[in-house]
Amino acid sequence: MQDNAAPTSESHHSHHAIRLTPKQTAALSFAAIGIVFGDIGTSPLYALKACIEHRSHSNPIDEGYILGILSMMTWALLITVNLKYLLMILRATNHGEGGIFSLLSLIPRSLNKGRGLRTRALVLLAMLGAGLLFGDGLITPSISVLSAVEGLKELPNPPTWIGQSIVPITLTILTGLFAVQQFGTGSIGKFFGPIMIAWFLLLAVMGLYQIQTNPQIIKALNPIYVWYFIQSDPFQAFTVLGSVVLVVTGAEALYADVGHFGKFPIQLAWYSIVLPSLLLNYFGQGAYVLEFIRQGALDEESLQALRPFFDMAPDWGIVPLVIIATIAAIIASQAMISGVFSIARQAVRLGYLPRLRVVHTSSDTEGQIYLPAINLIMLIGCVMTVILFPSSEKLGSAYGIAVTGDMIITTLLFSVMARRRWRWHRWQVVVVGSFFLVIDGLFFGANLLKALTGGWFTLTIALGATLIMLTWQQGSYLLGKKFAETSSNIHEFLAALWVKEVPRVPGTAVFLTTNNATPFSLSSFVEHSHVLHQQVLLVSVTPINLPVAPPQRQIRLTWMPDGFYKVSAQCGFMESPDIPKLLEKAREHGLAWDPESTTYFARRVVVLTTGNSPMALWRKRLFASLSSVATDSVRTFNLPPSRVVEFGVQMEL
Incomplete structure (x- = not known):
C-alpha cells in the first residue's frame, strides 16, 4: 500500500469539468508560460550553437548549411511540439492528468487479461520512460544554468578568471535552487509568468532586429531547404539531428504538466507567444551567423568562440542578458524538478517505488509538493553532471538521448492507447504511429551516435532508475505473496x-x-x-x-x-x-x-x-x-x- 501521488490541486481538476471564461483562460495561459514552457524557452541559449558545431570539418559553414539547419529546427518545432504534442498527445489525459504513467493507465487493463507479457512490456516501457525523464531532470537544470552563465565569456575583454569561474557559479546557483525547494514555489511562482513573458518578448525583439538586417533568412521557413541540406550531405544531415532535437526538449514536460492548466490554455500560450518568439529568435540568430559568413569572418577560431544568442546583444547588454537568461534557466529548471517530483510520486502510488516522504509546501495547493529524498538525489546528480560535462557543448551530447527516448516511448504507448481505448482503425494507428515513430526514430538514432561522448551518462541513469522500479515492484509482489501464505x-x-x-x-x-x-x-x-x-x-x-x-x-x-x-x-x-x-x-x-x-x-x-x-x-x-x-x-x-x-x-x- 503506497502513499503518494503526483501533484495537482482540486481546483485544477475543475479546469476540465467546467467551461472557462476568457479571463480565466488568459490567466491560466499566463501561468503556463511560467511553468510549462520554461525548458523549450531556454533552448535558444544553446541549440543553434550546438548545430553549428556539429558540422563535419570537411564541410564549410555556408548559406546552404545555415538555411538547412534553420529549416530543420523550424519543422522539428512544427511537427514534434505542434502536431504531435499539442494536437495529439495532449488529448490523451486521464481525467485531465498527463504524463507517462497517466498514458499507461489509459490503456484498458481488461483487454490485457491473459496477455501478461504484453502488459508487462507496456509497464516496462513506462518505467523506462520515467527513468529517461529522471535523466532529463538532471541535465535540464545543468545545461540551462550552465549555458546562461557561459554568456559571461562574451563580455568585451573578459578577465581570465571568468572562464574558470563558470562551473563554480553554476554549481552555486544549482545548489541554491535545490536548497529552496523545501520552502515551496508558491511565493515566487507568481513571478514566473511575468518573467517568462518578458523573456519570450526579449527573444522576439532580439530576433526581429537581426532579421530586418538580413530578411532573406525567412526563406528557411520553406522545407525545401531541408531537402537541399539532406541532398548535399545525407550523413551530416542525419548527425545534425542530434543537435536539432535541442529545440524540442521540454515537450514531455509540457504533457506532464497539462493537469495543472488544461489543454486549451497551454495551446493558447503556445500559438500566441511561445512559438512566434522562438522562431523569431532562431531566425535572428541565423541571420546574424549569415552576416558573419558574408563578411568572410567565420574561420575555425571564431567558430569556436561563436555564441549566436549572446553575440546578437550589444556589449552593454551582455550582463543584463546573462542575468535574465540565468533567471529563465532557473525557472525552466524548477518546472523540470516539479515534473520529477510528480513522476516519482505517481511511481510510488503505483507501487513502482518505495514510499517516500512527501512534504506539502502549500496548505491550499495539492500540486506544490517536495520530496526530500528525490531532491537530494537530484542535487547530487546535477553536481556530478556539471563536473563531468563542464560546458554546454559537452552537456548537449548527453541531453538528447533522454528526450528522444521518451518521445519514442510516448508514441508507442499513445498508439496502443488510441487503438484500444479510442478504438481507432488499425490503418489510422499505423499511419499516425509510424509517421511520428520515423521522426522520433531519426532523432533517437542521431543521438545514439553521441552515446560514447555523453549519452552513456543519461542511459546509465535511466537504466538504473528502471532497474530500481522493477526490483521494487517484483520484491513487493513476492513479499505480498509470502504474507498471504503465512496469514489466515x-x-x-x-x-x-x-x-x-x-x-x-x-x-x-x-x-x-x-x-x-x-x-x-x-x-x-x-x-x-x-x-x-x-x-x-x-x-x-x-x-x-x-x-x-x-x-x-x-x-x-x-x-x-x-x-x-x-x-x-x-x-x-x-x-x-x-x-x-x-x-x-x-x-x-x-x-x-x-x-x-x-x-x-x-x-x-x-x-x-x-x-x-x-x-x-x-x-x-x-x-x-x-x-x-x-x-x-x-x-x-x-x-x-x-x-x-x-x-x-x-x-x-
Whole structure:
C-alpha cells in the first residue's frame, strides 16, 4: 500500500469539468508560460550553437548549411511540439492528468487479461520512460544554468578568471535552487509568468532586429531547404539531428504538466507567444551567423568562440542578458524538478517505488509538493553532471538521448492507447504511429551516435532508475505473496477469537490491511497481549487508475461480527491517503468512532535476503536497502504518532 501521488490541486481538476471564461483562460495561459514552457524557452541559449558545431570539418559553414539547419529546427518545432504534442498527445489525459504513467493507465487493463507479457512490456516501457525523464531532470537544470552563465565569456575583454569561474557559479546557483525547494514555489511562482513573458518578448525583439538586417533568412521557413541540406550531405544531415532535437526538449514536460492548466490554455500560450518568439529568435540568430559568413569572418577560431544568442546583444547588454537568461534557466529548471517530483510520486502510488516522504509546501495547493529524498538525489546528480560535462557543448551530447527516448516511448504507448481505448482503425494507428515513430526514430538514432561522448551518462541513469522500479515492484509482489501464505483468513481468525473468548478492553483499534487476510499486526497483538479492543477497524486503501477517487467510491463500510468493521477506501494516484480523515468520512456512513480513544497498529518489515525466492541475490539486497529507507506508515497515512503501535516482522525473500 503506497502513499503518494503526483501533484495537482482540486481546483485544477475543475479546469476540465467546467467551461472557462476568457479571463480565466488568459490567466491560466499566463501561468503556463511560467511553468510549462520554461525548458523549450531556454533552448535558444544553446541549440543553434550546438548545430553549428556539429558540422563535419570537411564541410564549410555556408548559406546552404545555415538555411538547412534553420529549416530543420523550424519543422522539428512544427511537427514534434505542434502536431504531435499539442494536437495529439495532449488529448490523451486521464481525467485531465498527463504524463507517462497517466498514458499507461489509459490503456484498458481488461483487454490485457491473459496477455501478461504484453502488459508487462507496456509497464516496462513506462518505467523506462520515467527513468529517461529522471535523466532529463538532471541535465535540464545543468545545461540551462550552465549555458546562461557561459554568456559571461562574451563580455568585451573578459578577465581570465571568468572562464574558470563558470562551473563554480553554476554549481552555486544549482545548489541554491535545490536548497529552496523545501520552502515551496508558491511565493515566487507568481513571478514566473511575468518573467517568462518578458523573456519570450526579449527573444522576439532580439530576433526581429537581426532579421530586418538580413530578411532573406525567412526563406528557411520553406522545407525545401531541408531537402537541399539532406541532398548535399545525407550523413551530416542525419548527425545534425542530434543537435536539432535541442529545440524540442521540454515537450514531455509540457504533457506532464497539462493537469495543472488544461489543454486549451497551454495551446493558447503556445500559438500566441511561445512559438512566434522562438522562431523569431532562431531566425535572428541565423541571420546574424549569415552576416558573419558574408563578411568572410567565420574561420575555425571564431567558430569556436561563436555564441549566436549572446553575440546578437550589444556589449552593454551582455550582463543584463546573462542575468535574465540565468533567471529563465532557473525557472525552466524548477518546472523540470516539479515534473520529477510528480513522476516519482505517481511511481510510488503505483507501487513502482518505495514510499517516500512527501512534504506539502502549500496548505491550499495539492500540486506544490517536495520530496526530500528525490531532491537530494537530484542535487547530487546535477553536481556530478556539471563536473563531468563542464560546458554546454559537452552537456548537449548527453541531453538528447533522454528526450528522444521518451518521445519514442510516448508514441508507442499513445498508439496502443488510441487503438484500444479510442478504438481507432488499425490503418489510422499505423499511419499516425509510424509517421511520428520515423521522426522520433531519426532523432533517437542521431543521438545514439553521441552515446560514447555523453549519452552513456543519461542511459546509465535511466537504466538504473528502471532497474530500481522493477526490483521494487517484483520484491513487493513476492513479499505480498509470502504474507498471504503465512496469514489466515479474517473469518477463520474471528471464529478462533470467539472460541478462545479473548477479553475485550474499551476503545478502538485500527489495523491496516490489504485484502481478506488477517493483518500481521492484529494476530501479533492478540498473541502477545491476550486482549483486544471493543471496536476493531480493518482499514484498506486501494490505489486506483484515476487522479482523484470520485466521492461515491471513496469509502465503503462493511459490518462484521464481534465489533469488527471493514473500512475500504479508494485513493487516486494524485492523492495522499489520510486514514484519520477517511475515518471521519466513515462516520457519515454510520461508524461510531472517537479519535481520542483510538490506537493505530502497523507493521514494520525487515527484509532478509536468505530466502529461496527466484530473485537474484544482488536484487534482493537492493530491495532490502530500498525497504529500509521507505517511509513508515505513520507518515504515509498521516497517523498521529503518539497513538501508533508498531510491530516489527522479519521476512525472508
